[in-house]
Amino acid sequence: MPSRDEAAGPVLEPGAVHRCASGGAAQETDARWVMGSAHRFARLWREWIGAILPWSGLAGFAETRSEIRIRRRLLALARGHLWFLPAMAVLSLVSSLFEGISLTLVIPLVQALDQSVTPAHQGRLLNLLQDAVAAVPIESRLLAILATIFVAVLLKSLISYANMAVLAAVYGRLSHSLRVSVFSKIVEMSLAAFERERSGRLLNALNNETWRATDALNAVFTIITSLATLIVFIALLLLLSWRLTLLALVCVAVVPPLAQVLTRRVKQLSKRGLEANEALAKRTWTALSGLRIIHAFGREDFEVKRFGETSDRVRHIFLRIALISMTTGPITEVLTTGIVALLALMIDATQVSVGTLVGFLAILYRLQPRLFALVSAQSKLLSSYAPVTEVSDILAASAIGPTATGSRPFGALREDIRVDNLTFAHHGAAHPALSDVSFRIPATGMLAIVGPSGAGKSTLLDLLLRFHEPQHGTIWIDGAPLQEIEPKSWRSSIAVVSQDPYIFDDTIRANILYGRLDASDVELAKAAQLVRADEFIRELPRGYDTVVGERGTQISGGQRQRIALARALIRDPAILILDEATNALDTATEDAIGEALKGFAQTHAVIVVAHKLTMIHKAHHVVVLDGGRVVQQGNPRTLLSGDGYFAHMFRLQRMSTAQTA
Numbered sequence: 001m002p003s004r005d006e007a008a009g010p011v012l013e014p015g016a017v018h019r020c021a022s023g024g025a026a027q028e029t030d031a032r033w034v035m036g037s038a039h040r041f042a043r044l045w046r047e048w049i050g051a052i053l054p055w056s057g058l059a060g061f062a063e064t065r066s067e068i069r070i071r072r073r074l075l076a077l078a079r080g081h082l083w084f085l086p087a088m089a090v091l092s093l094v095s096s097l098f099e100g101i102s103l104t105l106v107i108p109l110v111q112a113l114d115q116s117v118t119p120a121h122q123g124r125l126l127n128l129l130q131d132a133v134a135a136v137p138i139e140s141r142l143l144a145i146l147a148t149i150f151v152a153v154l155l156k157s158l159i160s161y162a163n164m165a166v167l168a169a170v171y172g173r174l175s176h177s178l179r180v181s182v183f184s185k186i187v188e189m190s191l192a193a194f195e196r197e198r199s200g201r202l203l204n205a206l207n208n209e210t211w212r213a214t215d216a217l218n219a220v221f222t223i224i225t226s227l228a229t230l231i232v233f234i235a236l237l238l239l240l241s242w243r244l245t246l247l248a249l250v251c252v253a254v255v256p257p258l259a260q261v262l263t264r265r266v267k268q269l270s271k272r273g274l275e276a277n278e279a280l281a282k283r284t285w286t287a288l289s290g291l292r293i294i295h296a297f298g299r300e301d302f303e304v305k306r307f308g309e310t311s312d313r314v315r316h317i318f319l320r321i322a323l324i325s326m327t328t329g330p331i332t333e334v335l336t337t338g339i340v341a342l343l344a345l346m347i348d349a350t351q352v353s354v355g356t357l358v359g360f361l362a363i364l365y366r367l368q369p370r371l372f373a374l375v376s377a378q379s380k381l382l383s384s385y386a387p388v389t390e391v392s393d394i395l396a397a398s399a400i401g402p403t404a405t406g407s408r409p410f411g412a413l414r415e416d417i418r419v420d421n422l423t424f425a426h427h428g429a430a431h432p433a434l435s436d437v438s439f440r441i442p443a444t445g446m447l448a449i450v451g452p453s454g455a456g457k458s459t460l461l462d463l464l465l466r467f468h469e470p471q472h473g474t475i476w477i478d479g480a481p482l483q484e485i486e487p488k489s490w491r492s493s494i495a496v497v498s499q500d501p502y503i504f505d506d507t508i509r510a511n512i513l514y515g516r517l518d519a520s521d522v523e524l525a526k527a528a529q530l531v532r533a534d535e536f537i538r539e540l541p542r543g544y545d546t547v548v549g550e551r552g553t554q555i556s557g558g559q560r561q562r563i564a565l566a567r568a569l570i571r572d573p574a575i576l577i578l579d580e581a582t583n584a585l586d587t588a589t590e591d592a593i594g595e596a597l598k599g600f601a602q603t604h605a606v607i608v609v610a611h612k613l614t615m616i617h618k619a620h621h622v623v624v625l626d627g628g629r630v631v632q633q634g635n636p637r638t639l640l641s642g643d644g645y646f647a648h649m650f651r652l653q654r655m656s657t658a659q660t661a
Contacts, residue, residue: 073392074216074384081174081217084166088221091163092228098156099229100236102149103366107359108133109145167221175214182206182394191467196427200282205394208277212387219384222377229370233363240360248364251339266382269321274386276314283310325379336368408480410489413574413605415478417441417464422473424463433459434628436473443574446601448608448619448636450646455625457609461577464607465491495573499580501564503552508537509544511552511563515571527570530596532589533562557584565593569600576600579609587614594618613650622646 075082136144186194186202237245287294287303294303340361418440425432434456441447449457462468463475466487475482482490495515504511512527513519519527524544528534536559540546552560561584568576578597582590591614597606598618610616617636624632624639624646632644639646 073388074213074220077178077213077388077392077395078174078217081170081177084170085220085224088163088166089224089228091159091166092225093232095156095159095163095225096229096232098152098159099366100232100363102152102156103363104236104240104359105145105149105152106362107356109142109149163225167218171214171217174217175211178210178213178391179206182210182391185394191462198278198282200278200280200285201390202394203285204274204278204281205390207281209274209387209390212384213391216381216384216388219377219380222373222380226370226374226377230367230374233367233370236363237360237367240356240363244360247342248339251335251342266321266324266379269317269324270383270386273314273317273321273383274390276310276317280307280310280314283307321383325376325383333368333372336365336371340365406483406485406487406490408484408486410477410485410493412493413443413478415443417575417605418476419460420474420476422460422463422470422475424459424468424470424472426459432471432628434463434470437625437628437630438473439623439630439633441605441607442620443605444601444603445620446598446606446608446618448610448616448622449625450610450616450622450649451625452649456628457625458579459628460625461496461579461607461609464577465494465496493574494577495568495571495575496577497561497564497568497579497581499583501552501560501581503548503555503560503563505547505550507542507545507547508540508563511548512544512566512570515567515569519570523570527566528562530569530600531562531565531593533559533566536562558586558589561585562589562593573604575605575607577607577609578615580611581608582610582615583612590614611653613653 133141133145182205186206234245283306287307294300420438422434422437423432424434437460449460451457463470466482477485504514509524512524525534528537537544548554561581565581582593585593594615600606608615608619616622619636622633622636622639623630626645632639632646640650
């Protein structure tokens, strides 16, 4: 802020010079004042630029590394949507020009209302304006001025509306694009990477941070429109009175650096806000997923308390961000009002007319909200640092981990699948889940994989599905390495039914057709009949159009498994994988489905992971796993007649069944 003596400089020009000194002394004083003011203005202008224009090349010295990163990442996120920026800049300039014209016309309006008002000094702009007004007959002059002001305001409003409409369209398209891109990355990421991710992070990024990252685009828009207005308005102010303009800019220049100091904390709070949002998303997802356990253990109050504490942390952090960000408004308004009052008091010293001063103050006052918007946009941009970084990290290839690769298309299994010396260890595990596993799966027939919990059965299925890649060994598909086969092509020929199948919150029809979207109603009914599901489905209130709820909560566990089996069979896959897929069925139903699967296996490869002999004895070949190794394999009847692990396991099972009975 200039000192009192410095601020008083303009008072000496021009009237006071004639009262206190000779012409030469006055000119020397005037020159020193102009040079000193120009030097101070240049220094404060550089500080002002560095404080509020992080997007400008002039502010490069003031940018921190983090601000450079957020600028680049935001531009990268908005790639393909930046076409509107040049158009928006032009529209903003034109809109500001019409607004400036309407404000400048206040000068001849005041003069027309009070004919006694005559300017003591006029510049070129005012002379041109005066000549234009004088050309209008005096009896219609007031009406012409008011009509021109109205037209200028109307045009300005229409252009501003067009600008906002363009922004709304781009904002919607960008937010949609970010959500789809983030969702696409989530569903395409490797299972290994997904399992290592924090559950709250991905949910929060998709639901919250994509919106907050898009909000940064609004900050860019505000910077562009506010800069356009500043350029036009400052040019008009300089044309009206360069002395008053210089004094006003010197005073106003203190606002952005002061606001930046106050809002520097916003970026740090933004990171904490991201972490708090992640924690809240995780707490929400965990509670909803475990609602049955919460009710079973009577922990409703405990969970509500934990959720409330997490939610209150989010509230507290974002309240602090809002309170800090809002400080710029009162500061800007108070300082601008003080500047307006100071300039009004200097009317005699500046030798300007009342009309010119009124026009000058009107433009200056309209400059206030744009300056405030510019400073607020910088604060908003800093608060967007965390969401922009988070969304960028998820969209980056390194954020999702390695995915399955391969380019060879897969049509049908003609010969066999050979598992050759397969070894795999989970990330951070002390011992491998599978060690030197080898066996063969023919193109037709049923293969059973058995073993105790933790033997490596599910891991083996994950490797077959390419959810993970083995550290050693190879899976051969008709003589070709599985790594060379295109993953989507390979998985499109496989159907999987797990022991806890996922049922979508949709109709039974939609859940079964998820296996093959173009299947006919006849094929739908046939698949349901094969797994003994058609009868109970038709007994439901809306039959196949019955909505079964999230994860199929409106139907029983056995019914869910049969719908999942129908979903797999309607796909008519080359390879059908059943992972304890019938454990919730009664013996009669399981046996009937087993017979249907036995017929299906005559033309397809069926892989069954099971513990109950009901399904296993229908297999053509059995592979027994224990401790990640193959300890036995062969025909189930041959293995049962021997004295190995397989026979021992099922003798224990029969004894347990007999004791229960």
